[in-house]
Amino acid sequence: MWTFIPTFLASSHSVFSHITDEVMSPRSRERLGKTMRKQRRKRAKKGEPQRITKAVTHIRLAETNPGKLAALDQLAHVFLQLVQQYVTLFCTDETPDAFHAPCFPTELSERWHRVVIQQAAGIATSWRTNRANTYQSYLDELAEYQELQANGEGENEAEEPTWREWDVPTLHETCIQGNCNVIKLEPSTDSCFDYWLRVSTLDKGHPLLVPVKLADYHIEALTDPKTKQCRPINSSVTLNKRDEAWWLTLSYDELVQVQTPPDAPVIGIDVGIANFITTSDGKQYGTFKGKLRERQKRDREKRRRKAKLRKCLEKKGVPKDKLPSTSSATGQRLTRHVSQEINRAVNLCFEEHEGCQFAYEQLSVASMRFKARSMNAYMRASNLGHIPDQIAWNATKRGVQATRVKSAYSSQECSVCHYVDRKNRPDQGTFLCVVCGHTTHADLNASMNIAARFHDEELRDCQSRAAIKALLLRRHEQWKQQCSLVVVQAPVQLGLWASSPASTDVG
Numbered sequence: 001m002w003t004f005i006p007t008f009l010a011s012s013h014s015v016f017s018h019i020t021d022e023v024m025s026p027r028s029r030e031r032l033g034k035t036m037r038k039q040r041r042k043r044a045k046k047g048e049p050q051r052i053t054k055a056v057t058h059i060r061l062a063e064t065n066p067g068k069l070a071a072l073d074q075l076a077h078v079f080l081q082l083v084q085q086y087v088t089l090f091c092t093d094e095t096p097d098a099f100h101a102p103c104f105p106t107e108l109s110e111r112w113h114r115v116v117i118q119q120a121a122g123i124a125t126s127w128r129t130n131r132a133n134t135y136q137s138y139l140d141e142l143a144e145y146q147e148l149q150a151n152g153e154g155e156n157e158a159e160e161p162t163w164r165e166w167d168v169p170t171l172h173e174t175c176i177q178g179n180c181n182v183i184k185l186e187p188s189t190d191s192c193f194d195y196w197l198r199v200s201t202l203d204k205g206h207p208l209l210v211p212v213k214l215a216d217y218h219i220e221a222l223t224d225p226k227t228k229q230c231r232p233i234n235s236s237v238t239l240n241k242r243d244e245a246w247w248l249t250l251s252y253d254e255l256v257q258v259q260t261p262p263d264a265p266v267i268g269i270d271v272g273i274a275n276f277i278t279t280s281d282g283k284q285y286g287t288f289k290g291k292l293r294e295r296q297k298r299d300r301e302k303r304r305r306k307a308k309l310r311k312c313l314e315k316k317g318v319p320k321d322k323l324p325s326t327s328s329a330t331g332q333r334l335t336r337h338v339s340q341e342i343n344r345a346v347n348l349c350f351e352e353h354e355g356c357q358f359a360y361e362q363l364s365v366a367s368m369r370f371k372a373r374s375m376n377a378y379m380r381a382s383n384l385g386h387i388p389d390q391i392a393w394n395a396t397k398r399g400v401q402a403t404r405v406k407s408a409y410s411s412q413e414c415s416v417c418h419y420v421d422r423k424n425r426p427d428q429g430t431f432l433c434v435v436c437g438h439t440t441h442a443d444l445n446a447s448m449n450i451a452a453r454f455h456d457e458e459l460r461d462c463q464s465r466a467a468i469k470a471l472l473l474r475r476h477e478q479w480k481q482q483c484s485l486v487v488v489q490a491p492v493q494l495g496l497w498a499s500s501p502a503s504t505d506v507g
């Protein structure tokens with residue numbers, strides 16, 4: 001099921017998250033609308049500066065009277081209901097359209113109605129994109145599964161991948177992303193407050209004036225260190241209600257220039273569980289082994305015991321609201337901790353490769369799951385889908401070039417002779433090419449393939465897994481021909497190919 005995360009509410013003008021170091025995270029950018037993705041693709045061009053939006057979060061709207069906040073609550077209630085209606089519409093019957101004609105009755109003003117439609121379109125677009133990506137990964141998995149079955153190579157216990165349709169997102173938390181048509185941020189000159197928020201309400205002609213007081217660290221974040229001036233604040237602001245309190249998020253844009261020269265050395269990054277990151281120069285960062293694994297095991301045990309207890313009590317007729325909760329605080333802490341470990345690993349990797357550019361795979365969580373089928377339970381805890389996003393984000397932030405490459409067969413391809421075979425992986429950690437005998441750590445072999453794909457236009461143009469496989473086999477044939485020229489005096493070695501049962505050698 002897709003859980004809705006309100007911080008991904010997005011319009012094409014200003015998007016931010018209050019999760020990762022107060023800056024818009026790549027996860028939220030991943031969920032953006034079409035327009036934004038087009039811009040991003042354009043931005044990815046070498047040499048052009050990239051605009052990143054940074055958020056200043058946790059500005060509590062405390063300095064105001066309860067009556068004003070009650071009016072805000074009232075507004076939010078109506079607002080959210082309408083957003084939900086459009087989200088459902090855009091996720092089911094219609095394609096998301098930020099400029100869709102209003103089609104539901106509401107007490108909100110026309111301007112607010114516009115804001116609702118924009119916000120809903122952003123959510124629905126993200127949802128549709130994520131769903132489409134996950135569905136594509138499912139199709140890839142299925143293709144791989146069928147390929148294996150057809151070749152008689154499928155393991156007996158391997159299950160056919162299945163698809164479960166996603167639920168339409170349900171809004172749980174109050175989040176209003178307003179533009180200057182409905183919420184205006186005005187500097188305060190004659191009070192002890194920094195700004196006033198002028199919020200138009202259900203009561204036409206009677207806007208709310210909510211005072212905003214910034215903490216020192218907010219002011220610091222909003223001050224440009226070069227000019228010592230306050231940065232231009234984006235006109236869109238976000239209001240969140242959490243724990244009975246209202247919070248304001250402001251944002252500003254910064255331009256970051258990609259500094260990487262086009263001929264900078266390319267580092268391939270492989271993402272995995274045993275090692276979060278393996279680079280093509282043989283370094284490893286972060287792991288889910290050891291302490292994290294132990295914590296995750298303990299957490300799982302705890303949840304199992306709780307579930308058992310619940311069942312037991314249920315049987316005895318204890319009412320539902322008296323049962324112990326199944327949600328696990330330690331589980332949430334663990335997930336947070338894993339995210340921190342991932343961030344640390346990615347940061348360190350970038351620090352230790354200054355002057356390099358990166359190639360990485362965009363693996364969806366679904367395909368990661370496939371990559372480590374036997375480790376599903378700890379997959380969920382390890383949150384690996386987060387890693388490619390962190391790589392992209394770190395690159396943007398630092399002005400470093402990082403390029404996503406196609407992932408098909410990167411773990412099965414031999415980085416020396418390009419031979420593709422599942423049998424090249426005798427176990428999870430080892431790569432051993434059945435044709436040329438090249439052997440190394442499996443993750444290192446994959447990261448070298450990924451690095452090689454950075455400049456590989458031919459592979460980039462492949463439209464399907466089958467096309468990629470065909471290309472790699474052609475390259476393998478070429479390698480064999482080149483090799484036979486070099487080792488023409490060593491027919492024994494040539495014989496190896498013919499005798500290998502897994503070889504595709506036909507002549």
Ligand SMILES: [Zn+2]
Pocket residue numbers: 414415416417418419433434435436437438
């Ligand atoms: Zn090989």
